Amino acid sequence: MxxxxxxxxxxxxxxxxxxxxxxxxxxxxxxxxxxxxxxxxxxxxxxxxxxxxxxxxxxxxxxxxxxxxxxxxxxxxxxxxxxxxxxxxxxxxxxxxxxxxxxxxxxxxxRTELAVALDQVVGRAEWGVKGYVSDRPAVPATEGGAAGGGLPGAGAGADYLRRRRAALQASEAAQEAAVRDAAAVHAVLARHAEAARQHRPQERALSGVAEQMMLNGAYLVASERATEFGDLVGRLGATHPNLRLELTGPWPPYSFAALAEEPTGGGSERAVAR
Known part of the structure; x- marks a missing residue:
């Protein structure tokens, strides 16, 4: 049948x-x-x-x-x-x-819940801002041994270890600076949006980007302020060089109007019952 x-x-x-x-x-x-x-x-x-x-x-x-x-x-x-x-x-x-x-x-x-959700997003759209660890961070690298400046008798192995340690310290410093910058950028953007959400940063395999994602923000912005919001993202990218910011949108308000839980009652189900 x-x-x-x-x-x-x-x-x-x-x-x-x-x-x-x-x-x-x-x-x-x-x-x-x-x-x-x-x-x-x-x-x-x-x-x-x-x-x-x-x-x-x-x-x-x-x-x-x-x-x-x-x-x-x-x-x-x-x-x-x-x-x-x-x-x-x-x-x-x-x-x-x-x-x-x-x-x-x-x-x-x-219907009441849905009417409230629809009212919230009238004349507004969702914009996404992702922040990645910059490949040219502003954090100064830890000084290592300069060429010819090692200890007397130090060989190529010791010089390599110094350079390796300095590179790791610089990478850690850049990571810490990017975390601070991501929090600061989100705080500013949230103040200039009707609502804001921070989603979990995506892994590299999912984002398709080589740099590590530190910020995965969503912002509900009034349509008439969209240009102003985009300009703000550009200025924040210039003043927070430890992050590379990426603006996407406008999108439907997935982060702000989507139903928060499964519908219940009336025989409804998320999947089809056999």
């Missing part, structure tokens, strides 16, 4: 949403984008094969980069298109419900 499609949820918005502008947009698995409406709210959704998105399959897939990367890109693409139409509450990746009735139940039960 063929099972009814499951419902993948991308984002939540207010009604009315100009859904005609989403026509032709496809999401996860290349399926068309649709909507579910209840309580004055709109869930932007897509229909997916329930046999591919049961609890166990989702758990395996979320650890599989070959599945995760294209799926995350498709999820983000839809969320970003909805965000261009107005305020959104992003829904985290792989939030799947058994049917539309379960989605409507969530919209109805959490």
């Amino acid at each position: 063929t099972r009814s499609p499951a419902i993948w949820v991308y984002a939540l918005a207010r009604e009315p949403l100009p859904v005609d502008r989403l026509a032709g947009l496809s999401g996860v698995d290349g399926t068309p984008v649709d909507t579910v409406v209840a309580a004055g709210l709109v869930a932007v959704t897509g229909r997916v094969d329930p046999d591919r998105y049961d609890t166990e399959t989702l758990r395996r897939n979320l650890s599989d980069l070959a599945w995760l990367e294209p799926t995350a890109r498709a999820h983000h693409r839809v969320t970003e298109e909805v965000w261009r139409l107005g305020p959104v509450v992003p829904v985290r990746l792989a939030t799947v419900y058994r049917d539309e009735a379960a989605v409507r139940a969530v919209l109805t039960e959490r």
